[in-house]
Structure formats: structure tokens, C-alpha cells
Amino acid sequence: MKLAILAAASALLLGQSAAAQDGFYYGIGLGLTRTSTVSPVVPGYEADATDVSLALTAGYRFAGTAALSYGIEGNLDVLGGATMSDGADACTGSSPSWCSVDTVLRLRGTLTNQLANGGELTWSLGAVMVKGISENGPGNNLDTTGRGLSVGLGWQPGGGMPVRVDVNYDAIRDDNQPAYERDLDLFGLRVSYMF
Numbered sequence: 184m185k186l187a188i189l190a191a192a193s194a195l196l197l198g199q200s201a202a203a204q205d206g207f208y209y210g211i212g213l214g215l216t217r218t219s220t221v222s223p224v225v226p227g228y229e230a231d232a233t234d235v236s237l238a239l240t241a242g243y244r245f246a247g248t249a250a251l252s253y254g255i256e257g258n259l260d261v262l263g264g265a266t267m268s269d270g271a272d273a274c275t276g277s278s279p280s281w282c283s284v285d286t287v288l289r290l291r292g293t294l295t296n297q298l299a300n301g302g303e304l305t306w307s308l309g310a311v312m313v314k315g316i317s318e319n320g321p322g323n324n325l326d327t328t329g330r331g332l333s334v335g336l337g338w339q340p341g342g343g344m345p346v347r348v349d350v351n352y353d354a355i356r357d358d359n360q361p362a363y364e365r366d367l368d369l370f371g372l373r374v375s376y377m378f
Contacts, residue, residue, distance in 0.1 A: 206244045206254070210347060212375030214238040214260050220267055220281035222365045230273035230280055234265040238373040240347075242293065250297040256307060258335075258351075260287040260371065264315075276321035279363035281329075284315035287353065287369065289333045301341025308334050311353040313369070319362045329367055331355035339377065349373040 219231040242256030264285040267273040274282035291309025298304060311333035316324050337349040355367040 206246075208240075208242055208244065208377060210238075210240040210375035210377040212238040212240075212347075212373055214262075214371055214373040216260065216262060216284075216287070216369055216371040218265075218267060218281070218284050218367065218369050220273065220365060220367045222278045222280045222363060224363055225278035225280075228269060228278040228280070230267035230269040230278070232265040232267040232283070234262045234284070236260040236262040236287075236371075236373075238375055240373075240375055240377075244293070244295060247295075252295050252297075254293045254295065256289075256291055256293050258287070258289040258291075258349075258373075260373070261285070262287065274316065274318045274324050276318070279318050279320065280365050281327070281367045282316040282318055282324060284313050284367070284369070286314040287371075288312045289335075289351070289353070291333055291335065298341065301343075303337075303339040303347075305337040305339075306335070307337070308332075311355065311369075313353070313355055313367065317358065317360055317365060319360050325360055327358050327360050329355035329358035331357065331367075345377045347373075347375050347377050349375070 214236040221229050239259040244254035264283045289311045291307040293307045295305040313329045317327040331354045333353045335351040339347040351371040353369040
């Protein structure tokens with residue numbers, strides 16, 4: 184599944200190279216994500232993990248006014264699937280929380296400001312979908328898909344540097360396993376080479 188997603192994303196990114204002058208852009212990089220999860224069923228419980236990821240970006244920027252332009256952007260982060268912990272594995276029956284996250288997909292609207300030095304500052308707001316594993320009772324670990332809100336801030340320096348640094352926050356408050364309520368928060372840093 185991961186290989187198919189990576190292959191499709193790579194084909195999409197490579198296919199956009201000829202149209203880059205028309206407002207398309209894409210990037211490939213690495214990310215570092217801090218995940219944390221809680222469940223109201225067990226007050227005071229919080230598990231977390233830090234994970235690395237392959238970070239893919241594709242977007243389209245529309246013409247704007249003066250130094251501002253707007254667009255749409257998608258991000259795909261393929262994480263290592265680190266297991267969250269509060270000192271013990273999050274999937275051991277302590278709480279019906281998220282155990283791990285392996286894929287993060289964001290679709291957001293963007294607003295980009297061209298800076299005086301030629302750099303760019305990009306704000307983004309939209310939706311996020313994550314795939315991972317959650318615990319739904321002792322010994323009952325299930326594949327889970329969650330949805331929520333995503334915000335981000337990206338900076339690309341001037342001077343022809345094709346590198347972009349992004350900071351993201353994702354708040355997942357809904358998932359497809361209705362037996363228990365659980366929250367998932369992701370704080371991420373991505374560094375991408377942009378085309």
C-alpha cells in the first residue's frame with residue numbers, strides 16, 4: 184500500500200515538471216513529526232512518539248495581486264510508524280487511544296507572500312487525513328483512519344535556494360472507529376527540495 188502511494192505520488196510529481204512555469208510546483212524532502220494522543224475515557228493519560236517521514240508536496244499557485252498569491256497544495260507524509268508510549272506501549276490496554284500513525288495526507292488552501300529579499304512565506308489551512316492503528320479495547324488493535332484540521336507555515340529563502348521549511352499542526356478529532364472517543368495531535372517539521 185505504501186509503495187503504491189509513493190509510486191503514484193512520484194509519477195504525479197514528475198509529470199508536473201513540464202508545467203512548473205504555469206504555477207505548478209512540487210517538492211520532496213524529509214520530516215520529523217511529534218504525535219500525541221489522549222482519550223477522555225482515561226483522564227490524565229497521554230502517549231506520544233517522535234517519528235521521521237518521507238515528505239512529498241505538490242501544489243498550484245494562482246496569479247495574485249502585488250506580493251500576494253493564493254493556491255492549493257497537497258502534502259503526503261509517509262512515517263515510520265513509531266508506536267506511541269506513556270512509558271509503556273500505547274496499545275497494551277491502558278487507554279483506547281491511537282497507537283501509531285503511518286500516513287498523513289493534507290489538502291490545504293495557501294496564501295503566499297513574496298518577501299523583499301526574494302523569499303516566500305506561505306500560510307496554509309485545510310483538512311488532514313491520517314492512517315494508523317488505534318486500540319479499541321484490550322488486545323483489539325484496529326486499522327484506523329482519522330480526519331481533522333490542518334494549519335501550516337512555510338518559508339523558502341531568497342537567492343535561488345530551492346529549499347522550503349514547513350511547520351505543521353494537525354488536530355484529528357474524528358475517526359472511523361466509533362466505539363471510543365480519542366484525540367490525536369501532530370506537530371511536524373518538514374524540509375523539502377522544491378522544483
